[in-house]
Amino acid sequence: xxxxxxxxxxxxxxxxxxxxxxxxxxxxxxxxxxxxISAQGVGIQECAELTATMLREQGFSAEILPTGGSPIVFGxxxxxxxxxxxxxxxxxxxxxEPLELWETPPFTLTRVGDTLCARGVSDDKGPLITRMAAxxxxxxxLGELPLRVKYFVEGEEEVGSPNIPGAIDAYKDKFAAxxxxxxxxxxxxxxxxxxxxxxxxxxxxELSVETAAMDxxxxxxxxxxxxxxxxxxxxxxxxxGPDERIRIxxxxxxxxxxxxxDMEYLAKxxxxxxxxxxxxxxxGFLLGKSGGVELRRMxxxxxxxxxxxxxSGYQGPGAKTxxxxxxxxxIDFRLVPDQTPEEIVPLLRAHLDAEGFEDVAxxxxxxxxxxxxxxxxxxxxxxxxxxxxVYGLEPIVAPLIGGSGPLHPFIHVLGVPVVTSGCGYPxxxxxxxxENIRIPDFINGIRHTARIITRFAAM
Ligand SMILES: [Zn+2]
Numbered sequence: 289x290x291x292x293x294x295x296x297x298x299x300x301x302x303x304x305x306x307x308x309x310x311x312x313x314x315x316x317x318x319x320x321x322x323x324x325i326s327a328q329g330v331g332i333q334e335c336a337e338l339t340a341t342m343l344r345e346q347g348f349s350a351e352i353l354p355t356g357g358s359p360i361v362f363g364x365x366x367x368x369x370x371x372x373x374x375x376x377x378x379x380x381x382x383x384x385e386p387l388e389l390w391e392t393p394p395f396t397l398t399r400v401g402d403t404l405c406a407r408g409v410s411d412d413k414g415p416l417i418t419r420m421a422a423x424x425x426x427x428x429x430l431g432e433l434p435l436r437v438k439y440f441v442e443g444e445e446e447v448g449s450p451n452i453p454g455a456i457d458a459y460k461d462k463f464a465a466x467x468x469x470x471x472x473x474x475x476x477x478x479x480x481x482x483x484x485x486x487x488x489x490x491x492x493x494e495l496s497v498e499t500a501a502m503d504x505x506x507x508x509x510x511x512x513x514x515x516x517x518x519x520x521x522x523x524x525x526x527x528x529g530p531d532e533r534i535r536i537x538x539x540x541x542x543x544x545x546x547x548x549x550d551m552e553y554l555a556k557x558x559x560x561x562x563x564x565x566x567x568x569x570x571x572g573f574l575l576g577k578s579g580g581v582e583l584r585r586m587x588x589x590x591x592x593x594x595x596x597x598x599x600s601g602y603q604g605p606g607a608k609t610x611x612x613x614x615x616x617x618x619i620d621f622r623l624v625p626d627q628t629p630e631e632i633v634p635l636l637r638a639h640l641d642a643e644g645f646e647d648v649a650x651x652x653x654x655x656x657x658x659x660x661x662x663x664x665x666x667x668x669x670x671x672x673x674x675x676x677x678v679y680g681l682e683p684i685v686a687p688l689i690g691g692s693g694p695l696h697p698f699i700h701v702l703g704v705p706v707v708t709s710g711c712g713y714p715x716x717x718x719x720x721x722x723e724n725i726r727i728p729d730f731i732n733g734i735r736h737t738a739r740i741i742t743r744f745a746a747m
């Protein structure tokens with residue numbers, strides 16, 4: 289297909305997207321009206337069934353695959369070519385609480401001006417509907433899909449996707465594809481689309497120590513009996529110092545540095561240092577950094593150790609002269625490629641033992657491997673160019689973002705390059721009351737996905 293033919297085709301698809309917009313906003317309302325709160329076990333099976341029904345209504349085969357947790361909805365339709373595009377989304381949402389802060393009912397899609405409000409409208413039911421709308425528009429204009437499309441819609445993303453790596457191992461052939469669009473995509477404050485190519489991993493642990501059978505009067509025990517809170521503080525103090533280096537031997541062995549290509553993309557990202565300082569009321573960043581590309585590199589390419597919470601002794605009103613027998617802390621390590629949570633836990637155990645803290649127990653709570661797509665993959669370049677054509681602005685490419693998701697099995701088990709598209713913006717309030725999207729972003733998300741489909745089929 290010539291460049292002009294492709295442009296003409298895309299114009300017809302855009303027109304079809306405009307014609308069908310109200311229908312798809314209606315479908316978004318239908319999906320948002322079904323609560324699906326994985327953390328509370330509310331409406332999960334019902335929402336899986338609704339998602340499967342909606343896919344079948346669009347001519348897809350759809351099945352509900354059991355996992356150890358929420359089921360996966362798998363949809364598939366053949367196309368003109370056997371090249372296969374996999375669409376990853378999730379039908380579960382965060383709890384709507386606190387309810388009193390919602391200005392509209394959380395499970396009723398409500399239009400306010402140019403925005404659509406409901407729990408899940410941005411994360412992640414809106415992006416799922418943009419894909420269904422794009423697939424339908426392409427099919428309507430061409431008469432058939434130009435490639436095979438598969439939907440992978442899971443129902444426990446908001447609780448860490450614990451069963452997804454196992455499900456991908458189990459159904460590897462079913463999910464096989466040549467490229468994948470990840471669940472989310474946004475524009476930044478200035479309207480530039482963001483293209484995310486990787487996510488950090490996570491190793492979540494709880495440290496605990498017990499020094500006595502029960503708490504003790506501090507006058508009786510303070511000079512005699514070991515104090516669990518001090519033991520924990522001393523143990524924590526060996527993990528990281530004010531230089532921000534993590535002191536667990538071997539911790540950095542598999543941590544890959546940013547490449548020259550990564551640094552190019554980081555250099556082109558907007559500098560949001562001033563916004564961050566203002567938002568969080570900070571005087572400065574760690575290590576005296578003030579902004580620029582080095583701050584952006586540090587933000588994602590340096591692994592971190594974060595104390596999430598500490599618990600010991602008495603913190604109520606007044607004084608309670610007590611010597612605590614127990615203390616615990618929750619810690620997350622954000623990992624960079626190619627670190628793994630499985631390797632960090634024994635390193636941490638060996639480190640605590642070597643430092644004399646055999647009494648401090650380590651409990652592994654959860655983990656996700658980091659993963660990233662090669663920025664030079666042709667599918668990635670296709671998605672970036674398609675975004676630039678739709679939004680009219682150069683996309684912001686993030687080689688890695690600070691958060692974590694079940695990206696690793698997609699890239700390393702299914703072997704697919706992964707790109708992003710979606711309909712979010714900085715005030716989408718994901719996970720918070722009054723979650724919302726803007727209708728122009730919804731339209732652009734559909735258009736971007738439609739261009740990925742047509743261009744990937746022609747690639
Ligand atoms: Zn979410």
